[in-house]
Amino acid sequence: MSHRDRRLREEIESHLRMAICDRMERGESAAEAEANARREFGNQGLVEEVTREMWSWIWLEQLWRDVRYGLRGMRRNPGFTAVAVLALALGIGANSAIFTAVDAILLRPLGYRDPERLVVILNHGRGPVAPANFVDWKAQSRSFDNMGAAEYWTPDFTGSDRPEKLWALRVSADVLPLLGVPPALGRFFTPAEDQPGHEFEAVLAYSLWQRQFGGDKDVLGRRIQLDNRNYTVVGVMPAGFRFAPFWATHAELWAPLALGPRASKRGGNSLRVFARLKADVTLEQARAEFSAITAGLERQYPGTNRDQRIVPLKEKVVGDIRPALLTLLCAVGFVLLIACANVAHMLLARAAARTHEVAVRAALGAGRSRLVRQFVAESLTMAMLSGAVGLLLACWGVRAMVRFGPAGIPRLETLTLDWRVAGVTLAVSLATGIVFGLAPALHASGLDSAEGLKEGGRSSSGAARQRVRGLLVISEFALSLMLLIGAGLMLRSFVALQAIDPGFRPDHLLTMVLSVGGSQEAASGRAQEFYQSALERVRGIPGVASAGMTNHLPIAGDLWGFPFWIDGRPVPHPGEEPGGAFRLALPGYLETMKIPILGGRGFEAGDTAAAPGVVVINEYMAQRYWPGENAIGKRITLDSPSSSKLPAWLTVVGITKNAVRSDWAAPPEEEFFLPYLQHPETMGHYMTLVVRTKRDPAAMAPAVESAIWQIDRNVTISEVQTMNAVVEGANAEARFNMALLAVFAAVATVLSAVGIGGVMSYAAQRRRREIGIRLALGARRAEILQLITGEGMVLALCGTSAGIAGALALARLMAKLLYGVPPVDLLTFITVPLLLTTVALAACLVPAFRAARISPVAALRQE
Amino acid sequence: MVRKPPVYRNRIELLQGTLDLLILQTLQWGPRHGYGISQAIRAGSGDVLRADTGSLYPALHRLERAKWIAAEWKKSENQQRVKVYRLTAAGRKQLLSERSRWEQLVQAMGGVLGHEPS
Numbered sequence: 001m002s003h004r005d006r007r008l009r010e011e012i013e014s015h016l017r018m019a020i021c022d023r024m025e026r027g028e029s030a031a032e033a034e035a036n037a038r039r040e041f042g043n044q045g046l047v048e049e050v051t052r053e054m055w056s057w058i059w060l061e062q063l064w065r066d067v068r069y070g071l072r073g074m075r076r077n078p079g080f081t082a083v084a085v086l087a088l089a090l091g092i093g094a095n096s097a098i099f100t101a102v103d104a105i106l107l108r109p110l111g112y113r114d115p116e117r118l119v120v121i122l123n124h125g126r127g128p129v130a131p132a133n134f135v136d137w138k139a140q141s142r143s144f145d146n147m148g149a150a151e152y153w154t155p156d157f158t159g160s161d162r163p164e165k166l167w168a169l170r171v172s173a174d175v176l177p178l179l180g181v182p183p184a185l186g187r188f189f190t191p192a193e194d195q196p197g198h199e200f201e202a203v204l205a206y207s208l209w210q211r212q213f214g215g216d217k218d219v220l221g222r223r224i225q226l227d228n229r230n231y232t233v234v235g236v237m238p239a240g241f242r243f244a245p246f247w248a249t250h251a252e253l254w255a256p257l258a259l260g261p262r263a264s265k266r267g268g269n270s271l272r273v274f275a276r277l278k279a280d281v282t283l284e285q286a287r288a289e290f291s292a293i294t295a296g297l298e299r300q301y302p303g304t305n306r307d308q309r310i311v312p313l314k315e316k317v318v319g320d321i322r323p324a325l326l327t328l329l330c331a332v333g334f335v336l337l338i339a340c341a342n343v344a345h346m347l348l349a350r351a352a353a354r355t356h357e358v359a360v361r362a363a364l365g366a367g368r369s370r371l372v373r374q375f376v377a378e379s380l381t382m383a384m385l386s387g388a389v390g391l392l393l394a395c396w397g398v399r400a401m402v403r404f405g406p407a408g409i410p411r412l413e414t415l416t417l418d419w420r421v422a423g424v425t426l427a428v429s430l431a432t433g434i435v436f437g438l439a440p441a442l443h444a445s446g447l448d449s450a451e452g453l454k455e456g457g458r459s460s461s462g463a464a465r466q467r468v469r470g471l472l473v474i475s476e477f478a479l480s481l482m483l484l485i486g487a488g489l490m491l492r493s494f495v496a497l498q499a500i501d502p503g504f505r506p507d508h509l510l511t512m513v514l515s516v517g518g519s520q521e522a523a524s525g526r527a528q529e530f531y532q533s534a535l536e537r538v539r540g541i542p543g544v545a546s547a548g549m550t551n552h553l554p555i556a557g558d559l560w561g562f563p564f565w566i567d568g569r570p571v572p573h574p575g576e577e578p579g580g581a582f583r584l585a586l587p588g589y590l591e592t593m594k595i596p597i598l599g600g601r602g603f604e605a606g607d608t609a610a611a612p613g614v615v616v617i618n619e620y621m622a623q624r625y626w627p628g629e630n631a632i633g634k635r636i637t638l639d640s641p642s643s644s645k646l647p648a649w650l651t652v653v654g655i656t657k658n659a660v661r662s663d664w665a666a667p668p669e670e671e672f673f674l675p676y677l678q679h680p681e682t683m684g685h686y687m688t689l690v691v692r693t694k695r696d697p698a699a700m701a702p703a704v705e706s707a708i709w710q711i712d713r714n715v716t717i718s719e720v721q722t723m724n725a726v727v728e729g730a731n732a733e734a735r736f737n738m739a740l741l742a743v744f745a746a747v748a749t750v751l752s753a754v755g756i757g758g759v760m761s762y763a764a765q766r767r768r769r770e771i772g773i774r775l776a777l778g779a780r781r782a783e784i785l786q787l788i789t790g791e792g793m794v795l796a797l798c799g800t801s802a803g804i805a806g807a808l809a810l811a812r813l814m815a816k817l818l819y820g821v822p823p824v825d826l827l828t829f830i831t832v833p834l835l836l837t838t839v840a841l842a843a844c845l846v847p848a849f850r851a852a853r854i855s856p857v858a859a860l861r862q863e
Numbered sequence: 864m865v866r867k868p869p870v871y872r873n874r875i876e877l878l879q880g881t882l883d884l885l886i887l888q889t890l891q892w893g894p895r896h897g898y899g900i901s902q903a904i905r906a907g908s909g910d911v912l913r914a915d916t917g918s919l920y921p922a923l924h925r926l927e928r929a930k931w932i933a934a935e936w937k938k939s940e941n942q943q944r945v946k947v948y949r950l951t952a953a954g955r956k957q958l959l960s961e962r963s964r965w966e967q968l969v970q971a972m973g974g975v976l977g978h979e980p981s
Binding site for chain 2: 007010011014017018019041043046047048050051053054
């Protein structure tokens with residue numbers, strides 16, 4: 001018992017003693033007096049308890065009371081409360097999720113030391129560069145601390161229990177050190193190891209180390225087999241390290257590049273060049289120096305150094321995704337604003353309804369600060385409730401984004417809900433609660449109590465409040481319209497993307513990459529026999545209609561380009577010769593893909609090394625280089641006229657329809673097909689099998705795999721997927737953006753409709769008496785309908801017009817996301833406002849009908 | 864036969880918020896202990912108003928905490944320790960403002976009730 005408690009008991013006991021004394025003086029017996037005094041006093045323990053609370057928990061107690069009061073108020077109005085809480089929760093949830101994505105993908109620095117000083121040098125800012133250029137740039141430039149090059153590599157990892165095809169990079173000795181991330185175990189390569197004949201060292205990614213070696217610390221010095229050669233493990237990178245960040249992002253192994261004799265080649269672009277700017281050199285200075293270097297090299301070796309660009313690494317990583325994320329960020333921001341506006345509606349409506357109550361309470365002695373605190377506690381209760389639901393939604397949202405997000409988004413898999421982000425959003429909603437809870441509270445508690453009581457809540461301030469609510473509705477509609485137009489544009493461009501004819505039939509196609517690097521088929525000359533017998537076996541499987549092979553699938557696979565020279569035409573300046581994407585094919589590929597042959601023929605079994613060289617070109621190439629002529633029978637060569645070698649001429653034997661090469665929506669470009677059997681040396685250790693099935697292609701995969709393993713169990717099979725999945729993947733980002741925007745727009749529209757419906761029904765309520773009088777004076781119900789609806793439609797139309805202006809700005813931001821639809825698309829800009837206006841009309845009609853049904857007698861008699 | 868005490872018939876529940884005013888008003892005439900205050904309210908209202916101890920003591924302690932009243936332990940006539948409350952300067956000001964509020968309320972209520980046909 002504390003001192004204060006003892007004192008309290010003493011005080012109460014003295015009270016009782018005095019009461020007993022008084023009663024005894026009035027003639028009661030001692031026992032009677034004590035019993036009566038105690039009865040009159042009541043429950044002594046309870047009195048002590050409530051009194052004690054005055055000292056200790058008064059603040060918390062009141063807060064709890066306010067919260068309970070707020071909850072009670074919310075229960076009284078469950079529909080509106082549910083909508084407001086859900087709206088706010090959606091706003092908070094969507095914002096936290098999208099902010100998390102923006103933070104992780106756009107804002108968070110790359111996982112390297114001083115990542116803002118890292119740059120990448122690419123041909124046209126996109127493609128790989130030639131080895132000799134890299135060597136010259138490295139020798140001549142002074143702007144960089146370090147410069148290195150990386151090349152894509154997909155070796156077969158064998159010699160363990162689980163052979164697999166790896167994604168890997170061959171990197172020059174400078175690349176890993178310049179990133180500034182030390183290895184978790186071991187070391188990087190030395191420049192001496194970056195030489196042909198000494199390059200058999202490997203640095204492993206943490207994930208590969210865990211998967212193949214179970215995280216064994218003794219992995220250093222272990223021998224591993226890559227493409228049937230022995231490599232020594234010299235290092236392991238820490239968990240979470242990934243390189244390169246914008247391409248080959250799945251790489252799990254790094255081995256020396258060892259350019260060797262390739263260092264003097266100015267063709268065969270295959271290197272991505274990475275460099276670290278010196279601390280005192282700006283990007284502009286580096287670019288100026290670099291363009292001087294490339295200009296000099298261009299004079300020395302014409303056609304080799306045009307449009308080589310330095311791009312900040314971060315820019316390269318996030319540049320493509322930025323417009324989409326910023327659009328989504330705008331969209332969720334709008335949803336939150338609309339949600340806040342809706343909550344403001346609700347609080348304003350309640351404040352209006354409670355003017356009377358507040359006046360009474362103020363008159364009965366409730367302090368101004370007490371009233372304000374109560375109002376704020378109520379709105380905070382709602383905001384907190386919304387925040388809790390919103391965070392739940394955000395967790396789900398982030399998980400859904402990781403799961404369903406398009407594969408091409410960098411760093412998406414690293415996404416986890418950021419609590420700072422969630423906190424910021426929660427703060428926004430709390431601020432909404434405070435502002436819109438405080439304003440009416442201050443106003444109401446400042447009211448002259450007599451006025452508040454007399455007017456019964458119908459004070460002139462109601463009109464001002466209605467104006468605020470009108471403004472809120474207008475902004476809700478403006479924001480909703482912007483979102484709807486954004487969603488509409490995305491939908492239109494998605495439809496346009498879906499309508500693209502890829503030039504082949506993606507249905508019923510099963511594809512997989514067969515890699516022979518780790519088997520005895522890799523020996524020279526054996527691979528082609530293996531591919532041919534594999535095709536024979538696969539064609540024999542019941543349910544297979546046809547089968548073929550190519551080096552790289554359209555869309556999913558790599559794209560190899562090659563220059564060519566046309567027979568009988570003047571030799572162009574170096575660097576200006578025509579070029580095209582080339583694919584190697586085994587007979588049956590074009591037929592299996594159903595790439596239509598417009599003229600001539602496809603490949604036949606007779607197109608072997610012994611037969612004359614042939615080539616099949618696409619329609620675009622035929623029209624571009626032989627306009628108005630028949631390209632069939634013309635000859636091209638891939639051998640440069642400047643080389644000493646005699647050109648091997650290839651006769652055009654067929655023309656195909658244009659097919660998608662790698663970018664789904666890119667306009668057609670030159671593409672030509674060569675028979676694999678005439679160029680087996682061009683390919684590495686793998687080919688892509690394409691099977692057209694009569695049944696569900698995915699279900700056929702095990703049968704096809706086992707048919708291949710019957711020939712050789714050491715052949716690795718990877719990237720088993722249907723062509724439909726490949727096509728879907730190509731459009732995943734557009735689909736993702738469209739789906740998200742559509743959801744946000746739908747939420748916004750519903751919220752706006754609820755908002756305008758609420759405002760109009762409140763307006764109708766306020767004008768009950770007026771409507772009653774009008775009806776009594778002979779107004780027809782249709783006129784009342786018109787009166788209420790008209791007022792709402794003015795707000796909706798104001799909002800819609802403002803929204804069109806905003807949507808024009810938003811559409812410009814979205815221009816990069818759109819395909820086949822102009823940002824200012826008339827169809828969208830006309831139908832969407834009409835749609836929204838219809839929704840508004842429907843939302844206004846509900847309270848309008850209710851108002852028109854008012855009985856004039858009842859309305860006039862009321863109050 | 865048990866006779867019901869007549870005082871209970873005319874009792875009116877204290878309006879919320881008015882107890883503070885009554886306590887402050889009672890202390891205006893000099894320091895009193897809790898029992899004295901409850902007796903004074905009862906007597907002053909002609910036995911109509913009674914301050915329930917479950918409200919009185921929390922109110923006293925609340926007012927003490929708000930520094931509108933101050934408390935002191937003293938010896939009573941029969942040499943027993945009692946806690947005696949007195950009005951502070953802040954309490955005097957509070958009393959004035961609560962009084963004027965109350966008058967407003969009475970006026971307002973009168974205004975509203977006055978409209979009723981009777």
